[in-house]
Amino acid sequence: xxxxxxxxxxxxxxxxxxxxxxxxxxxxxxxxxxxxxxxxxxxxxxxxxxxxxxxxxxxxxxxxxxxxxxxxxxxxxxxxxxxxxxxxxxxxxxxxxxxxxxxxxxxxxxxxxxxxxxxxxxxxxxxxxxxxxxxxxxxxxxxxxxxxxxxxxxxxxxxxxxxxxxxxxxxxxxxxxxx
Amino acid sequence: xxxxxxxxxxxxxxxxxxxxxxxxxxxxxxxxxxxxxxxxxxxxxxxxxxxxxxxxxxxxxxxxxxxxxxxxxxxxxxxxxxxxxxxxxxxxxxxxxxxxxxxxxxxxxxxxxxxxxxxxxxxxxxxxxxxxxxxxxxxxxxxxxxxxxxxxxxxxxxxxxxxxxxxxxxxxxxxxxxxxxxxxxxxxxxxxxxxxxxxxxxxxxxxxxxxxx
Numbered sequence: 001x002x003x004x005x006x007x008x009x010x011x012x013x014x015x016x017x018x019x020x021x022x023x024x025x026x027x028x029x030x031x032x033x034x035x036x037x038x039x040x041x042x043x044x045x046x047x048x049x050x051x052x053x054x055x056x057x058x059x060x061x062x063x064x065x066x067x068x069x070x071x072x073x074x075x076x077x078x079x080x081x082x083x084x085x086x087x088x089x090x091x092x093x094x095x096x097x098x099x100x101x102x103x104x105x106x107x108x109x110x111x112x113x114x115x116x117x118x119x120x121x122x123x124x125x126x127x128x129x130x131x132x133x134x135x136x137x138x139x140x141x142x143x144x145x146x147x148x149x150x151x152x153x154x155x156x157x158x159x160x161x162x163x164x165x166x167x168x169x170x171x172x173x174x175x176x177x178x179x
Numbered sequence: 180x181x182x183x184x185x186x187x188x189x190x191x192x193x194x195x196x197x198x199x200x201x202x203x204x205x206x207x208x209x210x211x212x213x214x215x216x217x218x219x220x221x222x223x224x225x226x227x228x229x230x231x232x233x234x235x236x237x238x239x240x241x242x243x244x245x246x247x248x249x250x251x252x253x254x255x256x257x258x259x260x261x262x263x264x265x266x267x268x269x270x271x272x273x274x275x276x277x278x279x280x281x282x283x284x285x286x287x288x289x290x291x292x293x294x295x296x297x298x299x300x301x302x303x304x305x306x307x308x309x310x311x312x313x314x315x316x317x318x319x320x321x322x323x324x325x326x327x328x329x330x331x332x333x334x335x336x337x338x339x340x341x342x343x344x345x346x347x348x349x350x351x352x353x354x355x356x357x358x359x360x361x362x363x364x365x366x367x368x369x370x371x372x373x374x375x376x377x378x379x380x381x382x383x384x385x386x387x388x389x390x391x392x
Contacts, residue, residue: 015193016195016196017195017196018193018194018195019193020190020191020192020193021190023190023193023387024186024187024189024190027186027190028183029190031182031186050182052253054180054182054185056185057182057185057189058189059392060334061189062291062330063330063331063332063392064196065196065200065204065330066201066261066263066330066331067262067263068262068264068266068330069198071264075264076262076263076264079263079264079334080332083263084330087391087392099324108236154184177264
């Protein structure tokens with residue numbers, strides 16, 4: 001189960017106060033969050049995602065003084081993660097000017113976006129990786145079934161079934177979590 | 180490298196980070212740069228010989244008020260833009276106040292001076308070198324701020340570079356006041372501002388190149 005904003009923020013504040021165990025626990029808790037964040041946006045070899053996760057963990061570690069304790073941790077986290085992603089993409093395709101993507105980084109409602117991101121990640125983490133990826137690709141990234149099938153290296157009918165079963169499971173979960 | 184091993188090595192070294200760590204980092208960078216700029220002014224340009232007299236006069240404090248308030252505003256922008264979540268920069272319009280005040284002083288000065296002396300007052304004796312000296316003296320301070328940024332996380336690189344250039348220019352101009360004998364408001368308004376603006380423009384140009392992380 002994915003960690004919540006409150007848990008992450010508590011760990012972050014612990015680390016800022018010099019608690020090495022809290023800092024380590026924070027970095028460990030961020031790995032799955034960052035993995036799903038990058039996997040969704042980069043259809044590349046797993047090694048690239050791992051590199052990005054490590055670069056992001058290093059950035060979070062060395063630049064932690066830039067976190068403002070009075071603001072949500074995940075908002076800060078995802079802006080850092082997105083910056084690392086853009087830098088990564090830009091290094092591969094040198095034609096993308098950073099200015100072009102800067103506008104996208106400075107979303108006005110970055111905190112709302114981050115909160116929605118957390119919810120989505122938490123929900124998708126309850127599904128099998130195949131179902132989660134199929135839903136992300138077709139429902140959120142807007143790929144066609146054929147593209148999603150090719151990207152994941154599975155059959156088209158497999159994608160359709162994964163989406164169907166995944167959405168059904170999510171619907172049941174959301175209904176079940178209501179009081 | 181394996182991610183777990185990386186996390187172990189990162190969490191082996193977790194110094195406490197104070198609430199004011201960011202401000203301290205920016206302050207230290209600018210201070211280190213300012214020391215170098217100060218040495219350059221003292222050793223290369225020389226302090227104006229009548230400094231103790233000038234410090235009792237209006238124009239010296241007018242110049243300092245102008246450059247110090249621009250420098251303070253620019254530092255505020257730097258410390259905001261040093262975070263990935265910069266928040267609002269709306270307070271920056273306050274930077275217009277010192278400019279407007281100086282324009283007011285300049286108009287008063289022109290009104291009190293016969294118009295045939297206006298050109299001499301505007302150009303002073305150093306208008307050709309003043310902007311370039313301010314720009315050159317800004318370099319050490321800008322480098323100090325670059326050092327600060329190494330542990331900070333700006334995402335609007337052009338804006339952060341411009342703010343750092345503005346801060347470097349304004350503080351360099353503040354230190355340059357110790358050398359510069361000019362005393363008219365319209366001189367400062369034109370040539371000091373030009374030097375500071377050149378530093379800000381250079382910072383905006385350099386930002387996306389040197390502030391990447």
